[in-house]
Amino acid sequence: MKVLMFGWEFPPHISGGLGTACYGLTKGLAKNDVEVLFVMPKASQDEDQTYTRIIDASSIAVDFTQPHITSLFQNVSFIEVNSKLVPYVGINQYYQLVDQMRSGTLVTQASEGKRTFEFTGKYTQNLMQEVENYALVAAQIASEYDFDIIHAHDWLTYKAGVAARKISGKPLIVHVHATEFDRSGENNINDIVYGMERYGMSEADAVCAVSNWTRNIVINKYHIDAKKVFPLHNAVEPVLKEVVRKKYVKEKIVTFLGRVTFQKGPEYFIESAKKILDRDPNVRFVLAGDGDLMHNAIERVAELGISDRFHFTGFLRGAEIDEMFGMSDVYVMPSISEPFGISPLEAMRAYVPVVISKQSGVSEVLTHAIKVDFWDVDAMADAIHGILHYPALAHFLGEKGKDDVDDLRWEKVAERLKKIYNQLLNS
Amino acid sequence: MRKICIHFQVVQPHLLRTYRFFDINQNHNYFDDYQNRYLIHRMADRSFLPANQLMMDLIEKYPDSLYLSMSISGSTIMLLKEYYPEALDSFKKLIATGNVEVTGSTLTHSLASLNNKNTFLEQIKLQEEILQSTFGVKPTVFCNTELIYSDEIGEWLYEAGYHTVLTEGARHILGWKSPGYLYCNPYKTDLNVLMRNPILSDDVTFRFNDSSWDQYPLSAEKMIQTIDFFPEEEPLVNLFWDYDLLGLVQQDENGIFEFFKAFLSQLASSSNHQLCTPSTIVKSNKTKSTIHVPWAISSSGEEKDHNEWLGNELQQEAFSQLFKLEELYKKSTCEYTKLTWLRLQNAFHFNFMSTKWFPHESVKRIFDVYPSPYQAFINYMNVLNDVKLQLEKTIK
Numbered sequence: 083m084k085v086l087m088f089g090w091e092f093p094p095h096i097s098g099g100l101g102t103a104c105y106g107l108t109k110g111l112a113k114n115d116v117e118v119l120f121v122m123p124k125a126s127q128d129e130d131q132t133y134t135r136i137i138d139a140s141s142i143a144v145d146f147t148q149p150h151i152t153s154l155f156q157n158v159s160f161i162e163v164n165s166k167l168v169p170y171v172g173i174n175q176y177y178q179l180v181d182q183m184r185s186g187t188l189v190t191q192a193s194e195g196k197r198t199f200e201f202t203g204k205y206t207q208n209l210m211q212e213v214e215n216y217a218l219v220a221a222q223i224a225s226e227y228d229f230d231i232i233h234a235h236d237w238l239t240y241k242a243g244v245a246a247r248k249i250s251g252k253p254l255i256v257h258v259h260a261t262e263f264d265r266s267g268e269n270n271i272n273d274i275v276y277g278m279e280r281y282g283m284s285e286a287d288a289v290c291a292v293s294n295w296t297r298n299i300v301i302n303k304y305h306i307d308a309k310k311v312f313p314l315h316n317a318v319e320p321v322l323k324e325v326v327r328k329k330y331v332k333e334k335i336v337t338f339l340g341r342v343t344f345q346k347g348p349e350y351f352i353e354s355a356k357k358i359l360d361r362d363p364n365v366r367f368v369l370a371g372d373g374d375l376m377h378n379a380i381e382r383v384a385e386l387g388i389s390d391r392f393h394f395t396g397f398l399r400g401a402e403i404d405e406m407f408g409m410s411d412v413y414v415m416p417s418i419s420e421p422f423g424i425s426p427l428e429a430m431r432a433y434v435p436v437v438i439s440k441q442s443g444v445s446e447v448l449t450h451a452i453k454v455d456f457w458d459v460d461a462m463a464d465a466i467h468g469i470l471h472y473p474a475l476a477h478f479l480g481e482k483g484k485d486d487v488d489d490l491r492w493e494k495v496a497e498r499l500k501k502i503y504n505q506l507l508n509s
Numbered sequence: 510m511r512k513i514c515i516h517f518q519v520v521q522p523h524l525l526r527t528y529r530f531f532d533i534n535q536n537h538n539y540f541d542d543y544q545n546r547y548l549i550h551r552m553a554d555r556s557f558l559p560a561n562q563l564m565m566d567l568i569e570k571y572p573d574s575l576y577l578s579m580s581i582s583g584s585t586i587m588l589l590k591e592y593y594p595e596a597l598d599s600f601k602k603l604i605a606t607g608n609v610e611v612t613g614s615t616l617t618h619s620l621a622s623l624n625n626k627n628t629f630l631e632q633i634k635l636q637e638e639i640l641q642s643t644f645g646v647k648p649t650v651f652c653n654t655e656l657i658y659s660d661e662i663g664e665w666l667y668e669a670g671y672h673t674v675l676t677e678g679a680r681h682i683l684g685w686k687s688p689g690y691l692y693c694n695p696y697k698t699d700l701n702v703l704m705r706n707p708i709l710s711d712d713v714t715f716r717f718n719d720s721s722w723d724q725y726p727l728s729a730e731k732m733i734q735t736i737d738f739f740p741e742e743e744p745l746v747n748l749f750w751d752y753d754l755l756g757l758v759q760q761d762e763n764g765i766f767e768f769f770k771a772f773l774s775q776l777a778s779s780s781n782h783q784l785c786t787p788s789t790i791v792k793s794n795k796t797k798s799t800i801h802v803p804w805a806i807s808s809s810g811e812e813k814d815h816n817e818w819l820g821n822e823l824q825q826e827a828f829s830q831l832f833k834l835e836e837l838y839k840k841s842t843c844e845y846t847k848l849t850w851l852r853l854q855n856a857f858h859f860n861f862m863s864t865k866w867f868p869h870e871s872v873k874r875i876f877d878v879y880p881s882p883y884q885a886f887i888n889y890m891n892v893l894n895d896v897k898l899q900l901e902k903t904i905k
Contacts (some may be wrong), residue, residue: 478823
């Protein structure tokens with residue numbers, strides 16, 4: 083079986099969970115004897131191609147002399163979008179990019195009716211243009227390569243997936259890693275993004291959602307037939323090296339790690355911290371990450387008078403994240419709406435007990451985590467306090483949580499995905 | 510003539526309210542009054558009251574041949590007294606018939622027998638007091654929390670004045686032996702041991718409404734046939750159940766009351782069977798042999814051990830922290846906190862912390878109040894911490 087897969091990013095150049103998930107999935111599929119052709123807008127040629135062949139969309143020449151390709155794009159107009167267009171994670175880089183990037187990424191060289199497109203593969207203001215160009219290239223790829231099924235990750239690639247489907251007639255799966263409702267909240271939905279998402283889901287033969295939480299949003303908010311929406315939970319790659327437990331302060335450390343945005347619920351973390359510090363000043367809270375609510379967060383912490391016990395690290399990466407987990411006693415993910423949420427798994431891999439919101443996809447696959455409603459600050463504070471003060475609980479959660487995570491493997495996810503592929507191919 | 514010994518255990522805990530860490534040393538109301546009131550009403554309306562009525566009717570019909578035994582925890586008596594006195598009256602009437610032998614137990618469905626002799630004896634004494642004041646009876650037969658028993662617990666009970674104890678017919682203890690005989694404690698041979706027939710008892714508890722079971726539907730005739738099929742020389746059949754089996758574990762709609770009505774009537778009017786209380790059995794039967802129970806057994810799960818309450822690190826930690834307060838309990842003058850400490854020994858609290866998933870957990874967890882064993886543990890420890898502080902403050 084051969085899959086033509088459309089992604090937006092692939093390790094090592096990633097801005098968040100989407101690329102990591104794509105990598106894990108292709109690796110898992112390879113182990114299940116499924117071949118993957120992975121298309122991405124801009125490959126750097128240092129991607130790990132052990133498990134998949136990477137096709138760099140920037141190197142594909144689109145043949146405009148082919149009428150079946152151009153006919154697909156007769157009415158394409160590019161719309162500049164100015165909103166939170168970030169799929170999955172990585173808003174930090176997004177804002178930096180928006181500041182830095184010049185507009186006009188479409189530079190072409192025409193020769194004999196063919197031309198190539200240059201993609202940034204980033205999340206810029208010209209995103210919509212890139213999305214359209216990507217679809218154009220997808221159509222070209224679909225007519226050149228041989229494959230059985232098409233798989234598109236998140237809304238940026240849906241249009242590409244649909245174009246490939248139209249050209250090849252092969253079944254399409256769109257994979258929902260996040261929805262506009264998670265990114266922007268109920269009242270700030272970007273219509274263009276929503277429309278693009280709904281278009282992809284409607285045109286697809288099947289929709290994979292990273293959790294039942296997301297599956298329900300797809301069914302209820304995008305009005306997609308429940309019969310074609312399948313939950314497909316994420317997994318994590320096994321760690322190569324164990325995280326070293328090393329602390330530099332005597333106090334217990336409670337950590338929040340993620341974008342400081344509406345979706346991630348940092349304010350509930352701050353309110354919980356206040357409740358705990360009122361009773362026990364010998365705890366330190368760390369908010370690691372950056373985002374548009376950063377100023378509000380800092381102000382609130384100051385207002386509550388807990389700045390001496392509440393620390394902001396800014397955006398962390400790679401080794402810094404491991405070091406942070408290595409000194410954490412509790413990891414908290416108070417997300418308001420989290421399609422999946424991979425970070426608790428990374429904490430648990432380092433034997434750190436976790437408190438997570440029930441409004442997350444990851445809570446559906448974890449047994450040994452404390453789950454609370456994101457708004458229930460009392461319950462959240464009580465759970466954190468319990469782990470800090472009852473060593474038996476911290477130890478038990480740490481050990482059992484590790485087992486929990488070790489059980490979530492991409493290979494198993496890919497096995498389930500292969501079943502969905504087969505179901506589509508046989509129908 | 511084969512003797513049938515039927516025993517019901519009546520238990521209901523005082524559930525804890527959501528008690529946060531910031532309540533410690535601030536608030537001392539530990540119990541969920543609303544929930545406790547609701548649950549005891551639900552239990553009495555669906556189970557105790559109709560069951561008591563059924564037993565009363567049958568006793569009236571067969572006054573000379575219908576005998577039962579029953580234990581009712583002090584906690585349940587207190588809950589009934591506080592929230593549903595009419596239901597308590599119904600128990601009083603039933604016991605006043607004289608056909609129901611009341612057996613001893615711990616006051617609060619306590620797990621004290623698993624490690625703490627003094628507290629266990631204290632629990633027994635307090636339970637005897639409440640039985641005396643409520644029903645005017647003094648028990649001589651003992652039915653421990655979830656039938657927990659070991660040789661050592663038997664010795665303690667003998668010391669406390671009991672001549673008979675009910676326990677589980679655990680297969681790993683009985684081996685080739687049958688629960689259909691009267692046994693005795695190897696060290697105190699005057700202490701009789703009655704062992705539950707687990708298969709027959711569980712047929713009703715777990716399989717009564719299981720349509721995939723090959724004996725479904727279970728009828729009184731079928732049950733009696735099975736009893737008659739046992740070797741003739743076995744003098745006893747011991748059937749021990751939780752009383753809420755009638756109406757809650759198995760629902761009225763599925764015919765559980767009809768089943769018991771037919772089963773008890775047929776036994777009471779049969780010439781081959783005799784319904785007996787434990788006391789009359791030990792008077793008329795000789796013990797067959799000693800039974801060695803080196804480690805505690807119980808009626809719990811497939812393993813019949815104490816894993817359901819002390820199976821994981823959290824439960825063990827809570828249990829050990831709990832009994833560290835024994836000295837403070839003895840010295841404290843605050844009756845309310847002392848009573849709370851006794852209530853915290855209730856097996857149900859430890860059940861909520863269990864991470865072991867055995868097939869029948871839903872039966873024991875009719876009212877699961879915590880989202881996870883972790884929250885159960887945290888809540889329990891928060892309360893225990895405050896109890897400790899309050900006991901310390903009130904030392905005489």
